[in-house]
Amino acid sequence: MTMKFDQTVAIYLRRHVIKAPRIWNWLARYAMYVFVIAVFASLALVPSSVWLSQLFLPAAACYFATLLVQVVIRRPRPNALPHGFKLWIHTYSFPSAHSSASFACAVLLSALAFVILPAVASMVLISSFVLAMLIAVSRIIVGVHYPSDVIAGALLGTVLASVFVWFL
Numbered sequence: 001m002t003m004k005f006d007q008t009v010a011i012y013l014r015r016h017v018i019k020a021p022r023i024w025n026w027l028a029r030y031a032m033y034v035f036v037i038a039v040f041a042s043l044a045l046v047p048s049s050v051w052l053s054q055l056f057l058p059a060a061a062c063y064f065a066t067l068l069v070q071v072v073i074r075r076p077r078p079n080a081l082p083h084g085f086k087l088w089i090h091t092y093s094f095p096s097a098h099s100s101a102s103f104a105c106a107v108l109l110s111a112l113a114f115v116i117l118p119a120v121a122s123m124v125l126i127s128s129f130v131l132a133m134l135i136a137v138s139r140i141i142v143g144v145h146y147p148s149d150v151i152a153g154a155l156l157g158t159v160l161a162s163v164f165v166w167f168l
Helices: 001-014 021-030 031-044 048-073 097-116 123-141 147-167
Strands: none
Touching: 001 123, 001 147, 021 031, 021 123, 031 048, 031 097, 031 147, 048 097, 048 147, 097 123, 097 147, 123 147
């Protein structure tokens, strides 16, 4: 059932969404750095102890939890990589670490924005989640993840980061 879903969604996205392959390749390769820059830029707004405990360590924990799940499940990546997309690091496919990390960053940055910058917090929330969704979809379009990988990664990152926000 999952493979049928994965194939159907991936084929649909590649046929109907890939009108601008350079944008999707850029998103798949570099968009995560927008979150990295935002996380480090937030250091200018909050004390380093708050930044470390409420942003950096939870984001890192979400990422490493995803890698742990990948090692346990060991799902291979899709074979067909359209547009010559090359991975520089070879990990497993399920769940998507890019999706997990980007959704975790979206949750954590949004929560921090509601505390320190409430006037722009809703804009941070919307832009963070839109970027996270674009990153997740780009991973399917360039052929390095199945749709179920990015859905699981998005859920894992969102849930783990939300647990951190709840307790912090």
